[in-house]
Amino acid sequence: MSRRTLYLRQRLETIKERTLFEINVSQELPNWEKIVITWVALFIFWIVISGNTRTENIIMGAIATLITASFMKDLLTDDIRYRGHLIEKILSFAFLHAPQYIFIMIFRLIESNFKVAKHALLMDINPGIVKIKTNLHSDTGITILANSITLTPGTLTIDVDKKLGEAYLYVHWIDVKTLNRDKAGEMIKGDLEEWLKKIFW
Amino acid sequence: MIEYLLLTLGVLIMIFGAIGILRFPDVYTRLHAATKCDTGGAMNILLALAISIEAPLLTKLKLLVLAFLIALINPMISHAIARGAYKSGIKPQTPVVDMYAWDNP
Incomplete structure (x- = not known):
């Protein structure tokens, strides 16, 4: 193949990669939604694993999971692309x-x-x-x-x-x-x- | 009643998985028997335990978390074993087609 077609193909591939990246970035969730989704998942896990439902345990778990979620917000939710409001998202996923x-x-x-x-x-x-x-x-x-x-x-x-x-x-x-x-x-x-x-x- | 049904189903699935591991010819077909029958049998037995145990709700939920973790980890381990076996040179016996060997000569 000649040099020109090779060049055109490389241009086409960079453009394709660029549009894919743009679509990816434009549909990303905002930061507070990431934190809330991670918090809900971690809090359910805390309640099931710790196994008691006294008030101080639940308050302690809420604070600890909120701190963890604010650090680890990209771990679970980096690839989620989901339309709609946050409560609509959580309810439609759960039910x-x-x-x-x-x-x-x-x-x-x-x-x-x-x-x-x-x-x-x-x-x-x-x-x-x-x-x-x-x-x-x-x-x-x-x-x-x-x-x-x-x-x-x-x-x-x-x-x-x-x-x-x-x-x-x-x-x-x-x-x-x-x-x-x-x-x-x-x-x-x-x-x-x-x-x-x-x-x- | 339903927990005895689930327990019997789980044990039968485990037995057929063991028969499959003994009878299939090579690594990859044996992994089919190991992965699916272990996952299905263990999940059935854990579900039967979660129904029949005399305990508060949170303990039953812990058994369901265990079933979820088994369903998450078991396919991953089988994928790792199959890929490692292929990379170290164990070819499948009498394959119809082997497209993985076409792309990775």
Whole structure:
């Protein structure tokens, strides 16, 4: 290839990276929302782990988790892109999105257990490693997607490849049905990616 | 009643996982049996314990936190074992396709 096309391609890649970065920054949560979300998560964890509900324990926990949350506000919430008011966010996550995800994953997990039992008894395996593309960009989103893929029937994530703003997953599939990348991605990911794109970018 | 059902289901899933570990041919297919059956069986047993135990609500919630941590950590460990096995040169036996070897020669 000539030098000019190489130059044009490099320009195109820098522009693409730049727009991705702009989208990322423009949808970021403000600082106080980050602190409040981290505080709620840590406070629930404090109450469940400490295990007593006396008043001084709860006040002590509120102060300690608020101090911790103001330092560690980027740890949990750096990749969250979620529209709407803060209370709407917390309520819709606690009563709409988290039960939806748990409902999907419980049935997938039971189905995958029965499928492993069937494969172990009949030995009708047909293994292979396929490569699928994902539309998520953030580290947290890709991590949760890979963990969910490992728990869904017949698949096991081996590696993640991130380059040029696109992420690819290498998946060990115990019963390979198709080699087409889009069809395989649709069969492996299902509706988990749609769910994750509502919260992470 | 339902806790005995969940306990039986968990133990059966664990037994089938053990059979799968013994019968599958190579590392990656054995990891399938280990990861999924351990996660499902342990979560079923913990759920049965959380229903049947005679304790205040917060103790039951602690068992559910334990189930959540198992579901979070188990796939991560299996991913680490599979990637480490591939990097150290253990190839899958009789694969249909191996796209990971195409991209990392």
